[in-house]
Amino acid sequence: MICPQCRSADCFRSHRSGLIDFVCTGLGLRPWRCHTCDFRFRARSVALAFSRYAHCPRCGNFDLERIARGRVEDGILVYAQRFLGFPAYRCDPCREKFFSLRPYRRILPSMISTEERKAS
Ligand SMILES: [Zn+2]
Ligand SMILES: [Zn+2]
Known part of the structure; x- marks a missing residue:
């Protein structure tokens, strides 16, 4: 999990507090907290702020490799997406191949620690 504020990967699952968190969990959004900057955010497989960019549906990785459409073998509506020319990506750590219409951003x-960031 990457923190949407400081991009630290040092995030942990936060405890639910209150009705809003309860409702969000029902929608598949879980509360997280960043160790580095203490920022609290909600996320599915990736932080909500980043979810509009292409990411691996399995592990939430953004460091994707653009692949040929024909290499995506399984998934929902693969043939339709291939036919429509959706961009295809591959996630290296979990070897997941998928289509995504979201803009790619690595x-x-x-x-960088919070202290270094404050100093600069
Ligand atoms: Zn942070
Ligand atoms: Zn992945």
């Missing part, structure tokens, strides 16, 4: 977890 979001990588930042290794």
